[in-house]
Amino acid sequence: AQSVSQHNHHVILSEAASLELGCNYSYGGTVNLFWYVQYPGQHLQLLLKYFSGDPLVKGIKGFEAEFIKSKFSFNLRKPSVQWSDTAEYFCAGVSGGYNKLIFGAGTRLAVHP
Amino acid sequence: KAGVTQTPRYLIKTRGQQVTLSCSPISGHRSVSWYQQTPGQGLQFLFEYFSETQRNKGNFPGRFSGRQFSNSRSEMNVSTLELGDSALYLCASSSSGPSGRLTDTQYFGPGTRLTVL
Numbered sequence: 001a002q003s004v005s006q007h008n009h010h011v012i013l014s015e016a017a018s019l020e021l022g023c024n025y026s027y028g029g030t031v032n033l034f035w036y037v038q039y040p041g042q043h044l045q046l047l048l049k050y051f052s053g054d055p056l057v058k059g060i061k062g063f064e065a066e067f068i069k070s071k072f073s074f075n076l077r078k079p080s081v082q083w084s085d086t087a088e089y090f091c092a093g094v095s096g097g098y099n100k101l102i103f104g105a106g107t108r109l110a111v112h113p
Numbered sequence: 114k115a116g117v118t119q120t121p122r123y124l125i126k127t128r129g130q131q132v133t134l135s136c137s138p139i140s141g142h143r144s145v146s147w148y149q150q151t152p153g154q155g156l157q158f159l160f161e162y163f164s165e166t167q168r169n170k171g172n173f174p175g176r177f178s179g180r181q182f183s184n185s186r187s188e189m190n191v192s193t194l195e196l197g198d199s200a201l202y203l204c205a206s207s208s209s210g211p212s213g214r215l216t217d218t219q220y221f222g223p224g225t226r227l228t229v230l
Contacts, residue, residue, distance in 0.1 A: 034218070044203065044221040090156065100146060100169050101205075101219060103156035 023091030117222035138206030
């Protein structure tokens with residue numbers, strides 16, 4: 001079955017620490033991958049997306065992710081987090097171009113000042 | 114451009130009742146998808162509509178249904194509510210075309226929080 005998994009369910013960091021959130025997908029064919037963020041009390045917002053081309057994609061707010069096909073991974077990174085990055089982060093994929101998103105379980109990130 | 118809007122934002126119902134939720138997509142978007150978000154199951158795809166037709170469907174019982182109008186606005190209906198239907202219901206729209214393939218990003222609304230007592 002198609003699935004997207006996020007290994008870190010809760011992450012706690014101090015400001016200025018580096019961040020890497022793992023995401024793996026388990027389906028083949030055309031792969032479209034996304035990272036969404038949900039700030040407290042707000043709706044899901046797109047951070048970045050990968051459809052094709054350069055496997056290193058840059059998104060908003062200094063986030064980036066690298067698509068590694070051989071590892072079925074699409075990890076999210078940020079070199080220096082801020083308190084305002086406290087949120088829940090979701091990795092999602094679309095397999096074969098079907099117009100539905102398969103979400104990972106989410107990672108709750110807490111950044112302490 | 115205005116974002117995706119959903120009404121109502123909060124609903125409280127009792128078991129056995131039915132409920133209708135509404136979603137207005139971003140202007141020009143013809144694809145509307147619905148998702149259920151719960152603490153236990155996370156975000157799960159319900160269904161997607163394009164040009165008033167359901168194109169894709171998730172693994173939910175028939176009590177969950179939807180429709181889309183000619184102006185792309187969409188409604189979803191849940192009949193015979195169960196306690197487990199308590200969730201945040203999210204609507205997303207995209208500029209996806211008629212082929213059923215995802216060609217652009219899905220933009221999410223704020224959701225409707227449904228509580229079933």
